[in-house]
Amino acid sequence: MMRGNGDLRELQQLARTALDPAPLHDFITIVDHDLGFALYRAVSDTKVALSSRDRVEFRFAREGIDIGATVTRDEFESWIADDIERLGATVDEALAKSGITARDVEKVFLTGGTSFVPAVQRLFAERFGEARLTSADQFESIAYGLALIGHTPDPDRWTFAEAA
Incomplete structure (x- = not known):
């Protein structure tokens, strides 16, 4: 979608004037080479691995982009803490609305x-x-x-x- 609606062109213009254009160029490559789903899978695989391990090496390497980092379960859980809180509130609301x-x-x-x-x-x-x-x-x-x-x-x- 971003390739066809003008967003990619705007990103390319922004990259020309950015103080640090490298991250924007990487994002442009992801959009231009339709790597969004591959990136999603790499992130998802890391999430799945963190369900059974305390530490995982994240890696995404395609089309000249090389992203890698060690991710711990504690870090991941801090990133999703707001989502977990909302999930708990939703469960509580469902119980209250059900009268149980x-x-x-x-x-x-x-x-x-x-x-x-x-x-x-x-x-x-x-x-x-x-x-x-x-x-x-x-x-x-x-x-x-x-x-x-x-x-x-x-x-x-x-x-x-x-x-x-």
Whole structure:
């Protein structure tokens, strides 16, 4: 999208006058060579690795760009701390709107790649107790659940429409 809407041209103009144009040139290369998804995969692979290790070497090397850094789980968790806080607030809001407490919940099914993140697991364990947490295939279960919803006679009842 950035190549076709004029953003790339603006970035190139900005790079000509920047005090430190190298990072902009790298970003331009990422856009120009359509490397966004490859960069996303490298970041995602690092996130997955940090779910089971305390320290990971991040590396992205393509088209003359070479980005590398050691990333620790503590650093990663500090970067996502606001997201974890919002996730907790959303869980609390869902419980309150349902008129139940965490003790009323028998099982919590964690799914999706983010459910592997230790900070996410801690959040749910603190709210509901570790014994109530369960999961299955974190990646296929979402698609399976969506397929089941799509197969119901009234899939719209599964959507959330906020009152105006």
